[in-house]
Amino acid sequence: MSAFLARSFVQKMVTLFFIMVISFAVVHLAPGEPSQVDPLNPKFTKEMVERFRQQFHLDKPLHEQFVLFYRDLFAGKTVSWKDGAPVLGKLFERFLNSLPLFIVGTLITWTLSFPVGIQAAIRRGGGYDRTTTFLAYLLISIPGFFFAYMLIIFVVNTFQVPVIGMRTFGLSGAGVVTRMMDRVWHLLLPSILGATGGIAILSRYVRSQMLEVENQDYVRTARAKGLPDEQVHYKHALRNALLPFVTMFGLVLPGLIGGAVIIEYIFSWPGIGRLAYEAILARDYPIIITVNFISAILVLVGTFLSDLLYMVVDPRIKL
């Protein structure tokens, strides 16, 4: 166990180093300069450009910039080039906005996928199974932005409620209930959109896991000794089929940051995805690198957690 932890830690550290290099290199090796140091930009005098370059170490060779950048980042001193605000503070503020989307989206995904997948597996080959299979493909294939506009048209025309942004402006005088409902309406569509792909993939996965377990000998035995179907499916089969999903809690982590760029763009949701999009438009390198870097770290932590969870849940696995 401790040997596994140590080995895994060393591996992750090496990976982390290369992630640092790639996040940094991707941005800095691209041709062109950030707009603020562009000598052709008439708003900047030569002295201002020089000062800017010195302030952000842009006059140094790349490898020194690399060291300086990560030293500042780990010390929490990195600032955005656009407005000089600390990057980590900005990210945290936007993260708090993205968090409700993430939580509601994940809840929808997990609560919908399991019943759908289990039912599809139990009624394998039937009409329900075929319908949900086709629906799953449909949800995987639909472009998120198109689906978003279909939902917007539907909700706005049917319920006459505003859905863009985090809340409706000018409601501060209204009652608590009105404001709450307003928040819920604004939260609902982006969360559903964030969950669509997840529902499709997860429900398919639940179905295949369930099918695999239903073909096992002990399930046949349970059925042969005359147990009611309910008990066979939910007590004998489901419990064993659930094993791999415990580990997926770890893999949910990366969703905290990435993946919502288009949805947050459409709904003008001031979350991390939108911050990243704005940073790309403004060539705000510190933010771009940090977002890439942090989401890669979340993937690393997530896979590590899922390995650990697997070990805790499944005594057959020895690492």
Next chain:
Amino acid sequence: MQDTATGHSFSAEAFELPPQQTRLQELWAQLRKNRLALAGLVIFVVFFVVAVVGMLLTTGTSPRLDPSLVRLEEKLRPPLSRAKLEDLAPEEIPPLGRYLLGTDELGRDVFARMLQGAWVSLTVGFVAVGIAVIIGVILGGLSGYYGENPVRLGQVAIVFLLFLGVVNWSILPSGLPIVLVIASIGLAVIMVLQRKKQSQGPLAFMDAQLLSVDILITGLIDIMLCFPSFFLILTVVALLPASIYNIMIVIGLTSWMGAARFVRAEFLSLREQDFVTAARALGVSDWRIIFRHMVPNAIAPVLVSATIGIAGAILTEAGLSFLGFGVPPPHATWGNILSDGKNYLFDAPWLTFIPGIAILVVVLSFNLFGEGLRDILNPKLRERH
């Protein structure tokens, strides 16, 4: 059995084999049973034809259908509406005198723009996935076949120097990259000579063994899998000059990991099999064993993931175009038709629905065909039905 017992066993008809079926005929028979996959294939063929015809009709100096022709007096006309013939110059009149799919906010014919966009989607899908499959097969093959072989310091140095040279050249073409490339080639030559003579040259330390090939390549796969792919693609595409080729290359470079893993896994089991040992005993070169004998046996899962990968690449391209980082503006893509149309969501919903449904149908067809192919190519699943 009966024939053998009654002594007819040596007659010709007793040995008559079932009608010969080639592998392709067998696949086709399987495919016909899977209706969703067949539908996917049909849609894909139609899409292919439409994209090629569309490319032919909309390119050239005086195209049959001009996707960038602006008719301001005819803006936001709904689908199938008649063109106002009296207001238009002869070359501005759409075919059949109607706007089959309506016009956009500048009066451009959406039908022509959709045709032009179809070609973009098709090429991005195929070229990006082609790049990904090539990288995946090469890296996965190397790590599966040469797994335990060590990587030497010199080899790393060669690749590093070459990489530096190429990167340097792409930023600012000058003398330095040439020096770097020459240095890397020189180092390669020295290493080969050194190996042949078994002598201790001044660069003997370059023979030091670092890692195994397998650790190097699986490590690379793990690193690449850590990045949020859409955001990474978005970053790179936004920073590079806008061009369709950059999009293809970037999508290809960030999506080869699945193919590499499949090929590696297949190779690990294939290389222990007798036909590979036989080929090696015959003195067949490694290169030929890998590409002639092993890759054809390992390609099935790669084909499946490539088909589904095309769907993903088309979606990614549409997403990039939608955010405004796709193909530069006058050129139409399904993503940017939708992106332009979203401002008229309630007045001209066809500008959103036509490209949206087109993307949905094409992506769905690739997904269905890919999943069907997976079932067909997997004999374990076949028995179950």
